[in-house]
Amino acid sequence: MKTAYKHWADLTQQIKDSGLWKTERIITTPQGAKIDTTATKGVINMCANNYLGLSNNDKVKEAAVAGIGRWGYGYSSVRFICGTSELHKELEARLSNFLGTEDTILYSSCYDANGGLFETILTAEDAIISDELNHASIIDGVRLCKAARYRYKNNDMADLEQQLKDAQNARIKAIVTDGVFSMDGNIANLKAICDLADKYDAIVIVDDSHGVGVIGDNLKGAHEHCDVIDRIDILTGTLGKALGGSSGGYTSGKKAIIDILRQRSRTYLFSNTLSPIIASASLTVLDMVENDKELVGRVKENTAYFRKGLTEIGFDILPGTHPIVPIMTYDELKAAQLAEKMLEKGVYVIGFFFPVVPRGKARVRTQVSAAHTKEQLDFVLNAFKEAKEELGM
Ligand SMILES: *Cc1c(COP(=O)(O)O)cnc(C)c1O
Numbered sequence: 001m002k003t004a005y006k007h008w009a010d011l012t013q014q015i016k017d018s019g020l021w022k023t024e025r026i027i028t029t030p031q032g033a034k035i036d037t038t039a040t041k042g043v044i045n046m047c048a049n050n051y052l053g054l055s056n057n058d059k060v061k062e063a064a065v066a067g068i069g070r071w072g073y074g075y076s077s078v079r080f081i082c083g084t085s086e087l088h089k090e091l092e093a094r095l096s097n098f099l100g101t102e103d104t105i106l107y108s109s110c111y112d113a114n115g116g117l118f119e120t121i122l123t124a125e126d127a128i129i130s131d132e133l134n135h136a137s138i139i140d141g142v143r144l145c146k147a148a149r150y151r152y153k154n155n156d157m158a159d160l161e162q163q164l165k166d167a168q169n170a171r172i173k174a175i176v177t178d179g180v181f182s183m184d185g186n187i188a189n190l191k192a193i194c195d196l197a198d199k200y201d202a203i204v205i206v207d208d209s210h211g212v213g214v215i216g217d218n219l220k221g222a223h224e225h226c227d228v229i230d231r232i233d234i235l236t237g238t239l240g241k242a243l244g245g246s247s248g249g250y251t252s253g254k255k256a257i258i259d260i261l262r263q264r265s266r267t268y269l270f271s272n273t274l275s276p277i278i279a280s281a282s283l284t285v286l287d288m289v290e291n292d293k294e295l296v297g298r299v300k301e302n303t304a305y306f307r308k309g310l311t312e313i314g315f316d317i318l319p320g321t322h323p324i325v326p327i328m329t330y331d332e333l334k335a336a337q338l339a340e341k342m343l344e345k346g347v348y349v350i351g352f353f354f355p356v357v358p359r360g361k362a363r364v365r366t367q368v369s370a371a372h373t374k375e376q377l378d379f380v381l382n383a384f385k386e387a388k389e390e391l392g393m
Contacts (some may be wrong), residue, residue, distance in 0.1 A: 020355075025348075031055035031245060033371040035348070043348045044376050046366040048245075051214045051299055051323055052289070053371025055245035059288065060281050064246075067280025075273045079106075080262075083273030091279045094286050095250055099212075099220055099237075100229040103258035106274045107267060110209050110238035110249030111137040116267030117205070117236065117251060118145035118174075121260060127170030129163045129202070131155065131177040131188070138176055138207055147174070154181065157192045164200040173200060179208035179222030179235075180215065183357050183365065185324030187215065190226035203233040209249075213242025215322060219289050219296055233257065239278060244285045248278045298370040299323060302377060306368050309381040313388060323368035326352075327384075328361070329393070335362035337391055345383035 001009075015021050026038040033053065035045045054060050067087075077083035088106060095104040107113040114137040118128060124146040130138065133154045142149060148170060150163040160175065167173050175197055177188045190206065197204045208221040212235075216224025219242070223232045234257060239248035251261060261268060288295055303323045310317050316328045329335040335351035342349050342364070353362045368377075387393075 033369060033373070033376055037348075040343060040346075040348075043343065043346050044372075044380050045348045046368075046380060047348055047350045048367060048369065049210070049241035050245050050369045050371060051242040051367070052219075052285075052295060053299075053369045054243070054285055054288070057288075060244055060284055063284035064277045064281040067277050071276035071280060073277070074275055077273060078269060078271065079273045080269060085273075085276060085279075087276055087279045087283075088273065091274075091282055092250075094283060095252060098286055098290065099235055099252050100223075101235060101252040102255040104250050104252040105258050105261050105265070105268060106279075107249045107251065108271050108274060109240065109247055110207065110236055111140075112267035112271060113236040113249040113251045114138050114141035114207060115144065116141070116261065116265035117234070118142050118147065118176075120265045121257060122147040122172060122174060124148075125170065126172040126174065127167035129160065129167055129173060129175045131181075133181050133183070134176065134178055135182065135207055135209070138178070142176070147172075155186060155189055157189060157196065160193065161196055161200075164196060164202060168200070173202035174205055175202050176205040176207070179206045179211035180322055180324070182210050182324065183352065183363075184318050184326060185320050185322040186318065187211070187222055187225060187320070187322065190222055190228045190232070194228045194231040197231075204231065205234040205236070206232050207236045209236070209238040209241055210322070210324065212237040213285075213289055214299065239282050239285075243289070244278070244281055246278050246281065248274045248282065295370055299368065302370060302372050303368045305374070306366070306372075306377050306381070309377070310384065313381065313385045315384065315388065325366045325368065326363040327366060328363050330360055330362055332362040334391070334393065335364055338364050338387055338393070341387040341391060342383055345387060347380050347383045 028036045031048055031050055034042055071087050075083040092104040118141045122145050126147040128142050128147045129150040131154055132151050150167050152159040152163045180187050194204055211221035213219050223229050234253040236251045307325055318326045332353040339349050339351040349364050349366055351364050
């Protein structure tokens, strides 16, 4: 065996021995509130980012099919050679309008949006001040950049201020945070962050992948929720969660920044244009988010209903308003047992342990969708109640 393969076999064994090997459940239906897997039929799904329930929505699917008819299957090019269609320009303008920004640039994913952001606009003379719980794609994007790095405790404004003081001599200071932190479902304190940014002459970058299409009166995201729509310099986000759930991402903000990204951002310049299928469907998704008030109301109603139900059962949930609802077990084994028990009862949830969350902070993370019916949520709540009793929690 070549040395390389021996090394990888050892690594595989190490991961398995540590109990952290991930086995993927294989789904045999489209995504939805109720799904089949190769192992279990008809389980209620409480762990998708399908916040608006659009992953398998008829209108969205029709828009995707119509998109193929009108624009074809693909553009076989990056944007700057021959991959910019009227459709792409229309979606960029619509996203800017929806988010309340000056301009938007599309990427194949939000991972790519973050990967192509920092090194394009910041250099060794600058500083990035980053929340410790920021998403992996922000961390990787920052790694590619030569700016000095500072890290502050999660959503801790005193620590952020200290880091801003430490970074005082940098030319550009850029604060970067998730809009919504995916493990806890808590929302970044964007008002205080913007105040500190003003005080210390910093810019504010928000990755709102779990916020866009989910929070704010008009579902614009964390910046709307925190009433700072005009104060964010850069927003990145995904089309792969609430906004349809396929794939695709964007960076949106001041035109001066987006102009430079179009010239220099490597993940934009050297990767294919977004599929016209997704672009076309995304326009319909934005139509629905802007005009279908019932849809907008349902995810909020379902979330409030589910959070109240879990609290009444006596679970320790992290408080908040976001459809990410973590049920804290603290104990790792308990989280695993609870998830297992729930699957037996027909509910698909996942336990999270170290290193995904800190030690002693194990949990079962649930995510509510507009696609869940009241009956389904009642079924899930009842299953949680039984599981809690059976496990003596
Ligand atoms: C999901 C997520 C991403 C990745 O989005 P993709 O479009 O799937 O690459 C990036 N940032 C945050 C905060 C996310 O939650």
